Amino acid sequence: MVVKDLIDILKAxxxxxxxxxxxxxxxxxxxxxxxxxxxxxxxSVLLTGLVNPQVVRTAEMMDMLCIIFVRGKEPNADMINLAKSRDITLMSTPYRMFTACGLLYSNGLRGGCEV
Amino acid sequence: MSVIHLTYEVSGDDFTRAGEASGLVKSKLKKLGYNKDAIRRVAIAMYEAEINMVIHADGGVVDVDIYPDKVEVVLADKGPGIPDVEKAMQEGFSTAPDNVRNLGFGAGMGLPNIKKYTDEMKIDTVLGVGTTMYITVLVKQ
Structure with missing residues (x-):
């Protein structure tokens, strides 16, 4: 899967x-x-309902490529600027956290920490 | 002698800017061509320590020494000090206020996390005077 596939799956x-x-x-x-x-x-993808600049910083430290805000939340201008200089894609999905994660899992994305 | 020495002042009154210094160090190490794993470990450990400085100590000063085979970070603050370091090192133990939790931190993972990602970690703390944390990440070329 590539980042742009997330758009259709999550109606993002x-x-x-x-x-x-x-x-x-x-x-x-x-x-x-x-x-x-x-x-x-x-x-490489972080799904979150939290909206503040530390979300972008955290993604930056973890070398993540994309942040998806669930429940229709949207980042503010500061966050967008922060992400811009770090080449991180920002998306917003109307789905709630559980559903968004489930949709991605059923489309082949994994947690990367199987027990 | 270190190859490069960097110093940053971490502001204590603006939580939204916490992590700025860590981000700068991360991009510096990237430019210098250090391996990805080492860069990430330095970035995460320093970021957690920076967040701690802002939450608990009203900011402080961070000194970074970059050597070919290791990165040393010293974070010094004039905060209240840590009453019980052993307790503070336990996963899940946190004294962070609720407003910090609302920002996604304060889960009591900061210090254990720093220990996990670094090769050496030392805390000097004096109640009422401040805390200095020394962390080292070894770099495998």
């Missing part, structure tokens, strides 16, 4: 376009950035 609106052709294999969903920093390894 692209807010900031990074590399839409970048390949993605894994994703994680969390509103707790501490947990993203603690448990995530090589996930």
């Amino acid at each position: 609106k692209v807010i900031l376009e990074g590399d839409l052709d970048a390949e993605i294999k894994t994703a994680c969903g969390s509103d707790m950035m501490s947990d993203v920093l603690a448990y995530v390894k090589d996930q």
Whole structure:
């Protein structure tokens, strides 16, 4: 799957376009950035309901390619600017967290931390 | 002698800017061609420590020394100090206020996380005076 495939699957609106052709294999969903920093390894997509600049910073530290805001949430101008200089794609999906994660999983994306 | 020395002041009153220094160090290491794993470990550990500085200590100063085989980061603050370092190192233990939790932090993962991602970690802390954290990440070329 590539970043732009997420658009159709999640009926997502692209807010900031990074590399839409970048390949993605894994994703994680969390509103707790501490947990993203603690448990995530090589996930390229972050799904979150949290809207503040630290979401973009966290994605930056983790080398993530795309942030998807669930429940129709949208980032503010500061966040968009931050993501722009880091080539991170920002999207907003109307789906809630559980459904958004489920849709991506059923389309082949994995968590990257199978037990 | 380090190859490159960088110093950053971390502002204590603006949580939205926390992580700026870590981002700058990350892009510097990227430009210098350090391996991805080492860069990420430095970035995450420094970012967590920077967040801690803003949450608990009203900011501070970060010194970064970049060597060919390691990156050393020293974070010094004049905050309240850590009463019980051993307790603070436990996963899930947090003294962060609720407003910080609403921002996605304060899960009690900061210090354990820094330890996990670094090769060396040392905390000097004096109550009422401040805390200095020394972290080292070894770089495999």
